[in-house]
Amino acid sequence: MLTICMKTEQKKLKHSHLWMVFAGIPLLPAVLGGGNYLNNLEMLKSGWYSLWTQHSLFYAGFFYGPLIAIYCSYIWRVEHLNYNWNSLMTMPTSEWDIFLAKLLMALRCTVALQLWVGVLFILSGKIVGLPGLPPGEILFWLLRGSLGGMVTAALQLVMSMMVRSFAAPVAVALLGSVAGFLLSGKGVGMFWPYALMTEGMNANKSTDVLSSPVGFGVAVCGFLVLFTVVGVGYLKYKDVHA
Amino acid sequence: MEYIVETRGLTKRYSGKEVVKDVDLKVPRSCVYGFMGPNGAGKSTTLKMLLGLIHISDGQVAIGGEKVNRKNRIAILKSTGSLIESPSYYGHLTGRENLEIVQTLKKVSGKEIDQVLKLVRMEEQQNKKVREYSLGMKQRLGLAEALLGNPSLLILDEPTNGLDPAGIQEIRELIRELPRRMGMTVLVSSHLLGEMDQMADYVGIINHGQLIFQDKLEALHEHSRDNLRLRVMNQTAALHILKREGISCALKEGDLELPRLADDETAQLIGRLCEGGAGVYRVEEKQKSLEEIFLSLTGRRGSL
Ligand SMILES: Nc1ncnc2c1ncn2[C@@H]1O[C@H](COP(=O)(O)OP(=O)(O)OP(=O)(O)O)[C@@H](O)[C@H]1O
Ligand SMILES: [Mg+2]
Numbered sequence: 001m002l003t004i005c006m007k008t009e010q011k012k013l014k015h016s017h018l019w020m021v022f023a024g025i026p027l028l029p030a031v032l033g034g035g036n037y038l039n040n041l042e043m044l045k046s047g048w049y050s051l052w053t054q055h056s057l058f059y060a061g062f063f064y065g066p067l068i069a070i071y072c073s074y075i076w077r078v079e080h081l082n083y084n085w086n087s088l089m090t091m092p093t094s095e096w097d098i099f100l101a102k103l104l105m106a107l108r109c110t111v112a113l114q115l116w117v118g119v120l121f122i123l124s125g126k127i128v129g130l131p132g133l134p135p136g137e138i139l140f141w142l143l144r145g146s147l148g149g150m151v152t153a154a155l156q157l158v159m160s161m162m163v164r165s166f167a168a169p170v171a172v173a174l175l176g177s178v179a180g181f182l183l184s185g186k187g188v189g190m191f192w193p194y195a196l197m198t199e200g201m202n203a204n205k206s207t208d209v210l211s212s213p214v215g216f217g218v219a220v221c222g223f224l225v226l227f228t229v230v231g232v233g234y235l236k237y238k239d240v241h242a
Numbered sequence: 243m244e245y246i247v248e249t250r251g252l253t254k255r256y257s258g259k260e261v262v263k264d265v266d267l268k269v270p271r272s273c274v275y276g277f278m279g280p281n282g283a284g285k286s287t288t289l290k291m292l293l294g295l296i297h298i299s300d301g302q303v304a305i306g307g308e309k310v311n312r313k314n315r316i317a318i319l320k321s322t323g324s325l326i327e328s329p330s331y332y333g334h335l336t337g338r339e340n341l342e343i344v345q346t347l348k349k350v351s352g353k354e355i356d357q358v359l360k361l362v363r364m365e366e367q368q369n370k371k372v373r374e375y376s377l378g379m380k381q382r383l384g385l386a387e388a389l390l391g392n393p394s395l396l397i398l399d400e401p402t403n404g405l406d407p408a409g410i411q412e413i414r415e416l417i418r419e420l421p422r423r424m425g426m427t428v429l430v431s432s433h434l435l436g437e438m439d440q441m442a443d444y445v446g447i448i449n450h451g452q453l454i455f456q457d458k459l460e461a462l463h464e465h466s467r468d469n470l471r472l473r474v475m476n477q478t479a480a481l482h483i484l485k486r487e488g489i490s491c492a493l494k495e496g497d498l499e500l501p502r503l504a505d506d507e508t509a510q511l512i513g514r515l516c517e518g519g520a521g522v523y524r525v526e527e528k529q530k531s532l533e534e535i536f537l538s539l540t541g542r543r544g545s546l
Contacts, residue, residue: 008343015334078332087330087387090293091347092320236312239296242327 005093005101012078013105018071022113025067029058030120034128048134051125052141053205059117060145060203061181062174065152065194069173071109072156073166075102080164085242095235099157103228106157110149118142145201147220151193152176154227161231190219193227244307246271246395246427247292251301254287254451262287263451264301269429269444272421276442276459277431278536284451285431286327289399292429293324305395320348323393325401329384333373337364337383340372341390348391358386361416377404385413396420398430402437414441435536447539454539462535470508471528472498475521483518487511499528 033055037044044050079088088098118139125134152173159169173194180195181203189195196219197203247269254262262284269275279285290296292303294315303310305318331340341355359365362382367375372383381404388396401417402410418441420426432438438445438459445462447455455462471494474480480498484491489511491500503511508525515522530538 004346004349008346011335011339011343011346012332014339078334082333083326083328083330084332085330086295086324086326087344089295090319090322090324090326091344092316092349093347094316237297240290242330 001093001097002100002104005097006104009075009101009105013074016074018074021070022067022109023116025063026059026113026117026120029055029063030117030124032058034124038128047130048125048138051128051130052121052134052138053203055121055124056141056145056201056203060198060201061177064113064117064145064149064197064201065173065177065180066170067113068106068110068149068152069156069160069170072102072106072153073160073169075105075157076160077166083242085240089235089240095232099228099231099235103154103157103231106153107150110146110153111143114142114146114149141200141202144216145197145203147216148196148198148200151196151220151223151227154224154231155193158227158231158234161234190215193223196220196223244271245269245304246306247275247429248304248307249288249292249301250304252288252291252298252303253300254284254291254296255299260299261451262291262448265448265451265453266456267292267446267453268456269427271427272425273443274417274421274428274430274441276438276445277429277448278433278435278438278445279431279448280433283433283448285433285448286399287451288448289324289326289397289429289431292397293319293322293326295326320391321393322395322397323388323391324397324399325381325384325388326397326399328403329380330387331372331375331380331383333371335372336369337372337375337379337386338368340383341368341387344387344390350391354390354392358389361389362386363412378406378409381405382409382413385416392424392426394426396426396428396430398428400431400433402432402434410437417441447536449539463529468502468530469528470500470502471524471526472500472515472522473524474498474515475523476519479518480515480520483514483520484511487514502527 033051036054037051044053079085121142122134156169156173159172163169176194177197180189180192181198183189183192184195184198189199196216199216245268247267249265249267252262252265252267253260265288267288277285277288287296291298292305294310306321308314308318310318332343338355341358345352345355359368362385364379364382364386367379372380375383381401385398385401388398398417402413405413414437417428417430420428430441442459444457445455445459446453472480477498481491484498484500489500491498512522512525
């Protein structure tokens with residue numbers, strides 16, 4: 001049933017032109033990061049690692065979270081419009097399937113974004129004249145960041161489900177990401193869902209800050225379960241208001 | 243009798259206020275059940291509770307003889323089609339794509355899409371984006387979605403809203419046909435009484451959240467005693483005779499309206515009126531309109 005629900009979720013996103021947003025916006029942190037790198041060459045001497053500090057600073061701090069938020073807001077926008085809550089909740093599907101189908105769509109988006117950012121990172125490295133390919137470690141951080149992104153996706157999905165506004169949850173994601181960056185610097189990132197993107201991606205750092213992968217894993221899983229349970233509970237126990 | 247929908251003490255409270263109160267709905271199988279009541283009476287609220295869209299404050303709901311709970315919710319929804327409040331639709335998708343979503347979720351064959359499109363006469367518009375549909379077309383699409391999967395129970399909340407007179411007639415006829423053609427039970431709400439006269443087998447009337455009448459449509463008509471209408475040449479003479487006979491009467495649209503009399507009494511009275519020179523032009527039985535019946539049931543005037 002979950003795959004069936006995903007199929008229909010996929011259909012609901014047709015004609016949305018979302019892909020243009022997701023293709024276009026990640027160019028900005030790539031350009032900003034590359035530019036910063038070139039302007040500070042005398043300080044940034046670790047090649048690919050240095051470029052990563054610049055690229056990920058902008059991307060994790062300002063773009064990744066809001067992009068995920070836009071996707072999640074869109075997923076719910078189609079239901080908030082035109083009384084679709086009534087039909088969504090009278091289909092023969094469990095509340096778990098409804099929420100998980102949307103969550104899996106969002107999770108897929110967090111991974112796809114990271115892959116695209118990886119491509120852009122390599123391209124910008126080539127453009128600024130770095131030799132060879134980036135170290136595998138950086139690509140590992142990138143994908144690990146998508147685990148953090150998944151936590152953001154689950155949280156945004158809950159928020160956009162409860163709030164009819166498209167923009168407000170996106171703004172929250174932006175503020176949350178910036179705060180996450182700061183909290184991460186203070187070493188309490190594990191307790192702030194939006195900080196897990198920064199932590200996972202090792203943003204703005206050239207050596208791995210994640211001394212404890214276990215802690216990170218527990219935080220990711222814990223938040224994912226928490227937000228999913230809250231989301232499904234809302235669908236189960238809240239009166240539908242189309 | 244076995245009912246496809248049966249509620250007991252169904253109640254919904256919003257911040258302490260009972261908007262649906264102790265409703266015992268009894269909907270027999272394979273019929274059209276008209277659920278009537280003025281605006282704000284609690285029709286939509288009741289129907290939403292049946293579908294689990296809103297939670298029940300008190301009482302219980304049984305559908306298909308089974309008490310509805312979290313476990314059988316999905317099975318019940320699978321054999322139920324519904325159209326609540328206003329039609330739901332994804333505006334950026336075509337009518338057909340909208341139907342495909344429902345078809346996929348209800349796991350029915352793709353062929354049914356063509357059947358329901360034909361049933362609501364939307365074949366021509368199926369590839370247009372629903373955003374561009376008129377309200378009537380959206381309503382038809384909503385009906386088509388509800389019909390997908392050949393549900394045994396169809397719950398329709400004011401389905402003729404926004405349709406033009408021809409469309410209204412068409413939808414009524416379609417609803418009328420469903421029990422016979424597909425064996426469906428249709429629970430349809432409306433605040434228009436005339437509408438029910440044309441399609442309902444059973445009626446339930448809700449007012450201020452309380453079910454004040456529930457029976458066969460004919461019973462509702464019987465509930466209202468018919469009146470006798472007389473048109474006479476000489477009203478003064480007629481009134482005089484009626485007074486002498488001790489029969490109450492009222493003037494209505496220039497005619498005399500009397501309570502219904504037994505056949506022999508009627509014959510006797512007419513004879514007297516003729517003898518007395520009242521000159522009887524016309525004698526007719528005047529059926530109370532559903533509107534009048536409703537007003538006498540609810541004791542409420544004004545728009546319905
Ligand atoms: N979410 C809600 N919170 C508080 N009161 C509500 C809510 N929904 C409905 N009501 C109240 O419940 C009452 C019944 O509303 P309902 O929508 O069921 O009426 P209805 O019979 O469908 O009327 P209509 O013919 O206008 O559709 C109304 O007085 C309405 O104000
Ligand atoms: Mg209503």
